[in-house]
Amino acid sequence: MKKLFIILMVLVSACSSNKLDFSKLIDKNGIVYENGDDKPYSGEVVCKFTNGKNNFEGNYENGIKAKNWIYYFENGQKKSEGTYKDGAKDGTWTYWDEKGTKIGDEIYKDNKLLSKAIEINSDSLKQTTDSTVAEVKEIEKAKAPVNTKKQSSGIVKFDQLRGGPVKTLNGIIYTGPVVDYHSNGVKSLEGNFRNGKRNGLWVFYDKKGNVKSSKVYK
Template sequence: MKKILILLAIITLFGCSDKGSAKKIEFRKGIIYTLDGDKPYTGEGISYYDGNNIESRGYSKNGKAEGEWTYYFYNGKVKRKGSYMNGKMDGHWIYYYHSGEVEGEVEYRKGKEM
């Protein structure tokens, strides 16, 4: 448990400090917004399960996921990671078990499994 808390602290301190660009985001009807925003968000964002535990982190363009995204289990371990293009899964995705072991890998093109 202590290792998880230290890891989360490191992620928060260093991961969020990159140019101050990461904002707290939320998904509303499949579109990404900042917590206090009313326009679809462009930039790096982080969503949380609660105030402290990161649920996902990635970049969005005009409210759609774009580029590399990472999703986390509540315990801070990576749940899945891969890329989006125009809001759709695109490219190589890796899925993990709670233990951190790889569960599987899938290729996507324009949101469809290959």
């Protein structure tokens, strides 16, 4: 029995070690590397609050966010969960409050919000703001500025945006991902804009690459 217990403990330890401590990663121009390694990191990561509970956990493929990611509150409750594809939100993202009550779902494609469903009662009745992808495309088309300049298809740095409450890029109201970096090259923030305003999950980092805070904008 004692031997079996030891074997189980070894197996648990081995499984836990598969998740790399996020603090051991360095972001270089949007690609993540393990400290001391010149090859983009692929594998699972985990980041913890000072109380020992998980802050978030997820996966990287070739230095870019991929597959399933889960973010938590400090009390251990899930904050959000969803998938990344090639570093962009893709598919359904679900959000909860600190008590574990589901807030709603958002559906993304290539980091663009296609639809949102908000929980409005305990029976999980939903109020959907954008019922279909086709409707969303029609709305965006109707709201599109007359300016015909093309926006960058890549991730934009925060200091490239202009304007006050509503941000623009090259004179066009901006929708898409954004990042910024500290003077030492380490990422300082990452998030998304929709129609010129902050939208979805934003994560802020210190100069060592550790997560300082995160916030979900609606």
